Amino acid sequence: MVSVTGSMLFPLKMQSRTTGRRFFVGSSSSSSSSAYGQRMSVCGCMASSQNLREADGYAAAKLSDSCKLENLNAVPEIEDESDVLIECKDVYKSFGEKDILKGVSFKIRRGEAVGIIGPSGTGKSTILKIMAGLLSPDKGEVFIRGRRRLGLISDEEISGLRIGLVFQSAALFDSLTVRENVGFLLYENSTMSDNQIDALVTQTLAAVGLTGVEDRLPSELSGGMKKRVALARSIIFDTTKDAIEPEVLLYDEPTAGLDPIASTVVEDLIRSVHLKGEVALAMPGKIASYVVVTHQHSTIRRAVDRLLFLYEGKIVWQGMTHEFTSSQNPIVQQFASGSLDGPIKY
Numbered sequence: 001m002v003s004v005t006g007s008m009l010f011p012l013k014m015q016s017r018t019t020g021r022r023f024f025v026g027s028s029s030s031s032s033s034s035a036y037g038q039r040m041s042v043c044g045c046m047a048s049s050q051n052l053r054e055a056d057g058y059a060a061a062k063l064s065d066s067c068k069l070e071n072l073n074a075v076p077e078i079e080d081e082s083d084v085l086i087e088c089k090d091v092y093k094s095f096g097e098k099d100i101l102k103g104v105s106f107k108i109r110r111g112e113a114v115g116i117i118g119p120s121g122t123g124k125s126t127i128l129k130i131m132a133g134l135l136s137p138d139k140g141e142v143f144i145r146g147r148r149r150l151g152l153i154s155d156e157e158i159s160g161l162r163i164g165l166v167f168q169s170a171a172l173f174d175s176l177t178v179r180e181n182v183g184f185l186l187y188e189n190s191t192m193s194d195n196q197i198d199a200l201v202t203q204t205l206a207a208v209g210l211t212g213v214e215d216r217l218p219s220e221l222s223g224g225m226k227k228r229v230a231l232a233r234s235i236i237f238d239t240t241k242d243a244i245e246p247e248v249l250l251y252d253e254p255t256a257g258l259d260p261i262a263s264t265v266v267e268d269l270i271r272s273v274h275l276k277g278e279v280a281l282a283m284p285g286k287i288a289s290y291v292v293v294t295h296q297h298s299t300i301r302r303a304v305d306r307l308l309f310l311y312e313g314k315i316v317w318q319g320m321t322h323e324f325t326s327s328q329n330p331i332v333q334q335f336a337s338g339s340l341d342g343p344i345k346y
């Protein structure tokens with residue numbers, strides 16, 4: 001299943017269990033400023049299995065490009081593709097005259113904690129939205145567990161991977177309580193009873209270090225608390241289902257605007273819901289892999305193992321976090337020292 005905590009793309013008629021009101025998810029964002037209007041832009045999509053098809057020969061092992069170029073006479077190295085959850089392949093995206101992504105390729109494997117960094121306006125949030133299925137590439141391909149996604153996601157069938165997007169602004173519904181925000185998808189879509197969901201919400205809030213805030217409105221929370229509520233909303237799952245889809249969470253600047261202590265709490269929480277290795281494949285509601293877009297050096301250090309450096313529409317460097325500051329790549333060095341339009345904060 002590809003489910004995304006964020007979309008305004010598909011009009012779906014829904015009956016609200018929280019209020020009994022009928023509303024549309026996915027009509028124009030200008031249509032409502034109510035909680036449900038906001039819901040349109042922040043919650044609940046699933047990729048249709050019809051949108052996915054096996055890529056020709058994709059699942060087969062293949063030669064790496066570097067192997068082909070640099071080592072023509074050697075025994076070819078076989079790349080194991082079985083743990084690739086998301087792949088972006090030569091992705092292009094423009095907005096009007098502005099060419100933002102100009103051939104971006106990378107893979108997110110099971111169990112990985114990946115950071116995307118780069119100067120402001122270079123397309124980091126755009127590539128997250130493309131991975132989530134909220135934007136489609138103009139050119140290039142997105143593969144979800146080896147199957148090519150043909151379009152944007154829709155709320156229909158389920159197939160293989162859940163993808164959650166945690167927005168920079170936390171994107172909570174202002175007129176709903178913390179309980180209703182965190183349990184929203186379950187109240188609306190699951191067969192769990194309200195009592196079961198209430199208990200699960202309390203348990204999930206406790207897991208992100210929040211107690212006794214269930215009845216508060218978002219306006220009564222600090223910025224750090226709002227981000228933790230958003231995190232709780234992204235990790236809560238239907239405990240009555242036997243789904244075994246791994247889940248990938250995409251975080252857009254999860255620590256932006258937070259003081260160092262609140263940042264540390266959020267960074268550690270991001271780590272704590274992450275599973276590595278074999279268990280990451282078959283644990284419903286646990287995060288197999290995550291991708292973080294960030295400008296914060298503390299987030300890079302604490303929450304991320306591997307980095308993708310996006311610059312002028314391309315991935316110009318990738319490597320392990322500890323290799324970043326010692327990289328000889330001049331663009332990386334300039335960015336790390338803050339002399340490019342960063343700023344990475346040390």
Ligand SMILES: Nc1ncnc2c1ncn2[C@@H]1O[C@H](COP(=O)(O)OP(=O)(O)OP(=O)(O)O)[C@@H](O)[C@H]1O
Nearest residue numbers: 095096098100118119120121122123124125126127
């Ligand atoms: N829906 C859109 N319509 C038009 N322009 C857009 C849209 N989304 C993004 N852009 C533009 O694309 C560029 C890249 O935006 P994006 O948010 O992906 O950058 P970013 O690297 O995440 O930036 P920052 O680090 O400042 O958050 C920006 O110039 C932005 O104004």
